[in-house]
Amino acid sequence: MKIEKIKKSNISNVDFDNLDFGTVFTDHMFECSYRNGQWVDPEIKPYQPISISPSARALHYGQACFEGMKAFKDELGKVWLFRPKDNHDRMVKSSERLAMPAFSEELFIEAIKKLIDLDKDWIKTGIGNSLYIRPFIFADQNSINANEATEYKFMIICAPAKSYYSGDVKVKIEKSFSRASKGGVGYAKAAGNYAAQFYPTLIARKEGFQQIIWTDSSNHEYIEEAGTMNLFFRIGDKLLTPPTSDSILDGITRKSLIEIAKKEEINIEIRPIKVSEIIQAANNGELKEIFGCGTAVVVLPIIGFGYDEEHYDLPKIENSWSKFFKRKLNDIQYNISDDPFGWRFPV
Numbered sequence: 001m002k003i004e005k006i007k008k009s010n011i012s013n014v015d016f017d018n019l020d021f022g023t024v025f026t027d028h029m030f031e032c033s034y035r036n037g038q039w040v041d042p043e044i045k046p047y048q049p050i051s052i053s054p055s056a057r058a059l060h061y062g063q064a065c066f067e068g069m070k071a072f073k074d075e076l077g078k079v080w081l082f083r084p085k086d087n088h089d090r091m092v093k094s095s096e097r098l099a100m101p102a103f104s105e106e107l108f109i110e111a112i113k114k115l116i117d118l119d120k121d122w123i124k125t126g127i128g129n130s131l132y133i134r135p136f137i138f139a140d141q142n143s144i145n146a147n148e149a150t151e152y153k154f155m156i157i158c159a160p161a162k163s164y165y166s167g168d169v170k171v172k173i174e175k176s177f178s179r180a181s182k183g184g185v186g187y188a189k190a191a192g193n194y195a196a197q198f199y200p201t202l203i204a205r206k207e208g209f210q211q212i213i214w215t216d217s218s219n220h221e222y223i224e225e226a227g228t229m230n231l232f233f234r235i236g237d238k239l240l241t242p243p244t245s246d247s248i249l250d251g252i253t254r255k256s257l258i259e260i261a262k263k264e265e266i267n268i269e270i271r272p273i274k275v276s277e278i279i280q281a282a283n284n285g286e287l288k289e290i291f292g293c294g295t296a297v298v299v300l301p302i303i304g305f306g307y308d309e310e311h312y313d314l315p316k317i318e319n320s321w322s323k324f325f326k327r328k329l330n331d332i333q334y335n336i337s338d339d340p341f342g343w344r345f346p347v
């Protein structure tokens, strides 16, 4: 792999206490091209603009997907990834659904390790500090023929990160728009899945919500997931989360929380959840918590939700499960506790 190091690091220009998620990037990036049926020319170079043809198919037809993962630094300065092979596996699934070639796991891991080795000073210690790693693939072929491309770029950029949301989060349970449909691309981290959410989310924001809880596209009867996270509901002494499907992203944080819940003997049910069940539980006081989870948000308590013009506030509770799961997860990610699941991956 060719490596060109930056002449002078930009790190001294960064205010690490006031990071706006995903707006500041580290000194280096990884780039690799797909040409004549092969991934070629893997290269790390200074973070910089790239040049692509105006006819690149990703710009016209959205043939692009991405991943999101994090690196964490422990108190001794050692850096850890969290289940990176799961991110690679999911990227292969997303690529396949978008008719794009798979990128090799070996080179994926090697590229991330080398990037982190160069940019490790950008990862600060302390819970809440991390490096958000964004691998992505897009069709850069010079042609607006509406078919799958034969030329692509795979790149990785990295952004130092603190929290994704700075304030309280309220969500709107959506009744009209849909994020994903049966047989569609909802399970993939397809770039277009996110673009399609911006307009409904803009409307929800004007109504005072930060995100949308998407429901099934057929009848808007069942809970699916939120825009950037999977969801958990605590009703009475039970924890509920919907099963993944072709319209729900198989979140790595979600499956980790499920395993933690099982190990901790929390009564968890993975089953379809009706919106009506949540409304009923909110009305009769059984709904104790809603929380989202994902790489960027980690575990995020939701303080209230809206449905059908009504607003519902969640109770403030002690010993919340969202806090419990966040701590358990962070303790593994930051090398504070043992890792009985084998999720921590040394860099």
Ligand code: PLP
Binding pocket: 068, 225, 226, 227, 228, 229, 230, 249, 250, 251, 252, 253, 254, 293, 294, 295, 296
């Ligand atoms: N659902 C969507 C739509 C997402 O964008 C994300 C973020 O990655 C998640 C769920 C959570 O997935 P993960 O835990 O793998 O980050």
Ligand code: COI
Binding pocket: 067, 068, 069, 194, 228, 294, 295, 296, 297
């Ligand atoms: C992630 O958590 O990696 C996500 O995909 C959220 C991102 C779209 C900001």
